[in-house]
Amino acid sequence: MPTTTITDVRTVGVTVTNQDDAIDFYVGTLGFDKVLDAPISPTMRWVEVAPSGASTTIALVAGDGAPAASSETGIRFTVPDADAEHTAMSHRGVNVGEVLRWDGVPPMYTFDDPDGNRYVIVEAVR
Numbered sequence: 001m002p003t004t005t006i007t008d009v010r011t012v013g014v015t016v017t018n019q020d021d022a023i024d025f026y027v028g029t030l031g032f033d034k035v036l037d038a039p040i041s042p043t044m045r046w047v048e049v050a051p052s053g054a055s056t057t058i059a060l061v062a063g064d065g066a067p068a069a070s071s072e073t074g075i076r077f078t079v080p081d082a083d084a085e086h087t088a089m090s091h092r093g094v095n096v097g098e099v100l101r102w103d104g105v106p107p108m109y110t111f112d113d114p115d116g117n118r119y120v121i122v123e124a125v126r
Helices: 020-027 082-091
Strands: 013-017 033-041 044-050 059-061 072-079 100-104 105-112 117-123
Touching: 013 020, 013 072, 020 033, 020 044, 044 100, 072 082, 072 100, 082 105, 082 117
Parallel strands: 013 059, 072 117
Antiparallel strands: 033 044, 044 059, 100 105, 105 117
């Protein structure tokens, strides 16, 4: 059986049409921290954002400039209170879905960034 030295997920990438606009959304609207913003060539840069204290970052990968189609990222964020965060995000103008509730499953809802990248907020199990 193969073994690995992989120990964690460090970064996941999402494609954005404009990195500066994406930083404005993730940092200015969502309240994430800008963890890294470094040039990697004269015309490209590597940008990472994350919720404060998170071990996994989101790389804001520059696309080709064309608007991307909406995309389910598969990324789930946890919050202590889904209803409170839903209200706060709505007031900040974030495109949020309704809070979903099923027996035995924590409350959750989706939200989209301006490029159509879709995320899910899930209330932490207490």
